[in-house]
Amino acid sequence: MSKVYQVVIYTSILDEEKLASYAALAGPAMQAAGAKFLARGIPVAVKENGQKTRTVVIEWESMEAAEKGYASEAYQNALAALDNGAIREFRYVEAT
Template structure:
């Protein structure tokens, strides 16, 4: 069974202190859902038409596990803590076998 990944690029974060509240709640939800952070900010180089944005990548053992973690009550609480006006691109993708 192929692994799956959450990918998230933050386009706009109006309140970085409030994002930290989200981050703490999201970390607990990801770990409870069996996810492992592979990328969480850090150095990056944007190529071609890309722009430099905070990027997060989380690995799950399966697509169903990734979906269940996103749909969980714990992650819903984290999402509710995102600062108003936050713009981000969040995707759940299944890996190749």
């Protein structure tokens, strides 16, 4: 099975404190599940209709691993801490 790249695009941050609480839990939870963080932050440049919003790129060994990481108890606790503090898009792209 191919590696999968998870791209998370924050379209709106509604509560910085909730986001900080989420981030403190989410990073370790995802790393424990096998995630490799490749990039995170505000894009250095955007083209066409791109928006300069927080973006995270994560490498997973497989889609199954990504799904297990998302469903893990530790990551679900991070999501509870976020508590609608941000609007995000999750995209999964298979490596070629």
